[in-house]
Amino acid sequence: MVDERKAAILRITDVTLDAARELLRRKGFVELLPVIIAPVTDPLRHTTSRATIRAYDQEWYLTTSMIFHKQAAVQVLDKIFCLSPNVRLEPASWGRSGRHLFEFVQLDLEVRDATRDDMLALGEHLLVRIVERIRDACSRELNTLGRDLTKLRAPFARVPYRDAEERYGKGFEERLSCEIEDPIWIVDFPAEVREFYDREDPSRPGVLLDMDLLYPEGYGEALSGGEREHEPGQIRDRIRRQGLDSAVYGSLLAVARPPSAGFGIGIERLVRFLGGLPHVREVRLFPRVPGEPTEM
Ligand code: ASN
Numbered sequence: 001m002v003d004e005r006k007a008a009i010l011r012i013t014d015v016t017l018d019a020a021r022e023l024l025r026r027k028g029f030v031e032l033l034p035v036i037i038a039p040v041t042d043p044l045r046h047t048t049s050r051a052t053i054r055a056y057d058q059e060w061y062l063t064t065s066m067i068f069h070k071q072a073a074v075q076v077l078d079k080i081f082c083l084s085p086n087v088r089l090e091p092a093s094w095g096r097s098g099r100h101l102f103e104f105v106q107l108d109l110e111v112r113d114a115t116r117d118d119m120l121a122l123g124e125h126l127l128v129r130i131v132e133r134i135r136d137a138c139s140r141e142l143n144t145l146g147r148d149l150t151k152l153r154a155p156f157a158r159v160p161y162r163d164a165e166e167r168y169g170k171g172f173e174e175r176l177s178c179e180i181e182d183p184i185w186i187v188d189f190p191a192e193v194r195e196f197y198d199r200e201d202p203s204r205p206g207v208l209l210d211m212d213l214l215y216p217e218g219y220g221e222a223l224s225g226g227e228r229e230h231e232p233g234q235i236r237d238r239i240r241r242q243g244l245d246s247a248v249y250g251s252l253l254a255v256a257r258p259p260s261a262g263f264g265i266g267i268e269r270l271v272r273f274l275g276g277l278p279h280v281r282e283v284r285l286f287p288r289v290p291g292e293p294t295e296m
Helices: 004-026 067-073 092-096 116-137 139-145 161-168 173-179 232-241 250-254 267-275
Strands: 030-032 052-055 058-062 079-087 103-112 157-160 184-187 210-215 220-227 260-266
Touching: 004 030, 004 079, 004 116, 004 139, 004 267, 067 079, 067 103, 067 250, 067 260, 103 116, 103 267, 116 139, 116 210, 116 220, 116 260, 116 267, 139 267, 157 161, 161 173, 161 184, 173 210, 173 220, 220 267, 232 250, 260 267
Parallel strands: 030 079, 157 184
Antiparallel strands: 052 058, 079 103, 103 260, 184 210, 210 220, 220 260
């Protein structure tokens, strides 16, 4: 028997990727092939352990995010994106969150000489365009899923992290996401809660020029990014303040990198939001859910 629900979700995923690629190419972006194993990968402040493999007498990480490769890539091309498979070994209990897969794909992009404001505008444009395309091209699929996907109204509101925390308390993300009707930007994360590569505002020490986007209706985090640290002295200082080993990230310090900004948007979470799905597992034919064994 044909699984209409599954087929509808896969078609929505396909149109989502097509809409994203179409918009980014029109804006001059070039798509890169993903890096899946590397000697250095995103240290991720709050997640998990990273998966490694041993090959050719060397330890390799499975990519947690392509951040460092994106930063290197903008030395060659000024606007790049990639559909990047990421592996993050989250705790088994997170499998029930509805938002976590330990293998997922993010649309990861980076732009040389861009600012956070440029990225806020691009993120809005991208999401508004994708929702428009899905509403136009996938009305049958949305119907199958019983999803009433409303048009998004940009620009989205911007709330500084400290204000959101004051109003909704620690771990405000879920509560805030349940309360809003349009996506909302969280900006200005404190340096200690984020990775060292997001740029510290030179005029506000301890505050980063970065952002997250939250989906409405309780779907949680959509996108994460910011301007990047690019001066070796500042990168070294941020690595030290986070208690990381600068030798591990030596390749970052050795290469002069151009100023850049970018973000990554998780595809499974995006399709979950578009389709109004209870769990991201439904977006993949072969989902990797933390804590769930699988045979295929
Ligand atoms: N892709 C994110 C960024 O561009 C990084 C991440 O996934 N942790 O900032």
